[in-house]
Amino acid sequence: MTTTAPEVVRPDPAADPSAAWSSPSIRLSHVSKVFGHGPQAVHALDRVSLTVGTGEFVCLLGASGCGKSTLLNLIAGLDAPSLGTLEVTSRPTLMFQEAALFPWLTVRGNVDLALKLRKVHKRERTAKVDELLDLVHLRDFARKRPHELSGGMRQRVALARALSQDTDILLMDEPFGALDAMTRDILHDELELLWSTTAKTVVFVTHNVREAVRLGDRVVLLSSRPGRVAAEWEIGIPRPRRMDSAVVAEQAATITDRLRAEVRRHGDH
Amino acid sequence: MATTETPPTAATDLDAELAGLDALETGPSRSRLRVRTAWAATWPKLVAIALALLIWQVVVWSGWRPEYVLPGPAKVFSKLTSDFGALVEGSLTTLQRAVVGFALALVIGVVLGALVSRSKVLRAGLGSMITGLQTMPSIAWFPLAIVLFKLSEGAIYFVVVIGAAPSIANGLIGGVDHIPPVLLRAGRVLGARGFASLRHVILPAALPAFVNGLKQGWAFAWRSLLAGELLVLIAGNRTLGGLLDANRQVFDTAGLISVMIVILVIGIVVDSVLFGTLDKVIRRRYGLIDTAR
Numbered sequence: 166m167t168t169t170a171p172e173v174v175r176p177d178p179a180a181d182p183s184a185a186w187s188s189p190s191i192r193l194s195h196v197s198k199v200f201g202h203g204p205q206a207v208h209a210l211d212r213v214s215l216t217v218g219t220g221e222f223v224c225l226l227g228a229s230g231c232g233k234s235t236l237l238n239l240i241a242g243l244d245a246p247s248l249g250t251l252e253v254t255s256r257p258t259l260m261f262q263e264a265a266l267f268p269w270l271t272v273r274g275n276v277d278l279a280l281k282l283r284k285v286h287k288r289e290r291t292a293k294v295d296e297l298l299d300l301v302h303l304r305d306f307a308r309k310r311p312h313e314l315s316g317g318m319r320q321r322v323a324l325a326r327a328l329s330q331d332t333d334i335l336l337m338d339e340p341f342g343a344l345d346a347m348t349r350d351i352l353h354d355e356l357e358l359l360w361s362t363t364a365k366t367v368v369f370v371t372h373n374v375r376e377a378v379r380l381g382d383r384v385v386l387l388s389s390r391p392g393r394v395a396a397e398w399e400i401g402i403p404r405p406r407r408m409d410s411a412v413v414a415e416q417a418a419t420i421t422d423r424l425r426a427e428v429r430r431h432g433d434h
Numbered sequence: 435m436a437t438t439e440t441p442p443t444a445a446t447d448l449d450a451e452l453a454g455l456d457a458l459e460t461g462p463s464r465s466r467l468r469v470r471t472a473w474a475a476t477w478p479k480l481v482a483i484a485l486a487l488l489i490w491q492v493v494v495w496s497g498w499r500p501e502y503v504l505p506g507p508a509k510v511f512s513k514l515t516s517d518f519g520a521l522v523e524g525s526l527t528t529l530q531r532a533v534v535g536f537a538l539a540l541v542i543g544v545v546l547g548a549l550v551s552r553s554k555v556l557r558a559g560l561g562s563m564i565t566g567l568q569t570m571p572s573i574a575w576f577p578l579a580i581v582l583f584k585l586s587e588g589a590i591y592f593v594v595v596i597g598a599a600p601s602i603a604n605g606l607i608g609g610v611d612h613i614p615p616v617l618l619r620a621g622r623v624l625g626a627r628g629f630a631s632l633r634h635v636i637l638p639a640a641l642p643a644f645v646n647g648l649k650q651g652w653a654f655a656w657r658s659l660l661a662g663e664l665l666v667l668i669a670g671n672r673t674l675g676g677l678l679d680a681n682r683q684v685f686d687t688a689g690l691i692s693v694m695i696v697i698l699v700i701g702i703v704v705d706s707v708l709f710g711t712l713d714k715v716i717r718r719r720y721g722l723i724d725t726a727r
């Protein structure tokens with residue numbers, strides 16, 4: 166993996182979306198990932214080529230076990246590809262599929278540590294933590310520890326922690342999987358607002374096709390075993406979008422059909 | 435809602451609703467149950483002590499051994515009060531040695547554990563040796579210790595450290611080994627490297643197992659120390675081990691048992707009150723205690 170200096174020129178994506186993505190932020194070419202050796206080996210990813218433009222919001226769909234988390238781990242630099250090359254313009258932040266909060270710290274402590282590790286000064290941290298906890302509506306739970314929270318609340322703390330990172334690339338692995346519909350809708354709005362104001366590049370993994378269409382500039386479908394890019398859709402629906410709008414539902418239906426075919430193909434095999 | 439003076443915005447409405455939802459998700463505070471839980475933990479212990487005293491008294495009554503060889507609880511307790519000054523003095527000297535010895539073991543154990551858990555070579559070389567050291571009865575070290583350090587406190591500290599440090603090191607190594615990988619990855623994603631990673635991720639994550647190691651290390655230290663005080667008698671020092679030996683020499687069984695009771699009580703208090711509480715507090719913090727139990 167080659168990581169260049171985190172200095173990135175970010176054109177205003179609102180002005181002309183296609184121009185904004187002309188400079189890629191993440192580039193994978195023919196990336197394969199094999200776990201284990203010999204007959205036991207699992208080919209999690211097979212020659213995946215994917216380019217994500219600066220400021221682009223890409224949603225990844227695919228059956229369970231098709232390699233989505235593996236892909237994010239590779240992009241985050243937590244794991245190295247078995248084959249192929251991977252380039253990112255700066256160190257990404259990864260929001261894990263499991264919340265992965267530090268159990269010995271309170272909610273506030275978890276977010277605060279993330280800022281501290283970024284060397285944010287103590288004086289600024291307090292206000293920043295409050296702001297982030299407000300964003301995920303967990304200010305009242307600041308003094309609780311992760312094990313005292315529900316699964317959805319833990320996910321929101323993980324979201325606050327990920328957003329505290331202020332990096333240009335944000336990788337999110339099913340971040341809203343455990344949330345009720347109402348909380349999820351609010352966080353969609355917050356995430357979209359944050360993305361459009363900070364021009365972050367986002368790769369967002371989900372099993373919810375409508376969520377993918379609601380959020381993504383592009384939806385990428387991975388096939389299973391081995392994981393490959395099976396199909397891609399540019400989502401041209403103007404923002405703001407709503408999950409329950411007819412256009413979103415229509416686009417989601419097309420993608421769902423393809424996803425079903427993909428899952429079925431895998432089942433036959 | 436129509437009667438409110440300032441109509442809430444959609445956002446605050448949602449906030450309120452969300453807060454309501456969240457409030458549903460966490461239970462009420464359990465502080466009131468504390469007293470009841472404390473009592474539930476205490477009374478079985480009191481009953482057990484009473485039973486032990488009763489059995490002891492019954493054995494004495496049975497006349498299995500004459501009263502001057504095996505005295506009853508009453509005699510021993512009167513001895514406890516009459517020898518109180520000497521017992522306190524002896525306890526203080528012994529406890530001071532325990533603290534010094536344990537502190538030495540702690541420093542050595544932590545350094546050893548940290549090195550072994552971070553280095554593959556050291557682990558291959560020393561890992562199994564540390565565990566092996568734990569199986570060595572501490573009393574077996576004394577002949578060598580006495581040769582090396584003469585009949586001095588140094589000999590005692592040597593054995594205490596060699597008994598306790600491996601447990602402490604092993605606690606740390608085990609704790610580091612069992613950190614969930616996702617926490618280490620989370621640390622890396624957040625940019626924790628080197629010392630920051632050690633300070634903010636690795637050490638806190640290893641803490642519960644480390645405290646267990648401390649507890650075990652204390653048990654080894656206390657045992658080695660008493661063995662040492664029996665073997666390495668230093669003139670002019672009043673210690674619990676010395677008192678044991680003095681009572682044995684004059685066949686004062688009541689005195690002997692009273693010293694043993696002091697040794698037992700100190701051991702239990704440090705083990706369960708100090709380390710036990712520490713362990714419980716940490717486990718509760720980390721969410722490692724099943725709330726259903």
Ligand SMILES: Nc1ncnc2c1ncn2[C@@H]1O[C@H](COP(=O)(O)OP(=O)(O)OP(=O)(O)O)[C@@H](O)[C@H]1O
Nearest residue numbers: 200201207209228229230231232233234235236262
């Ligand atoms: N560390 C590992 N060792 C061995 N196999 C692994 C490892 N991590 C993942 N795999 C395998 O790689 C494949 C892809 O896993 P991955 O976690 O990327 O799936 P996913 O698409 O994220 O699934 P889900 O939607 O259920 O989260 C799976 O078959 C899994 O068993």
Ligand SMILES: [Mg+2]
Nearest residue numbers: 233234262338
């Ligand atoms: Mg996954």
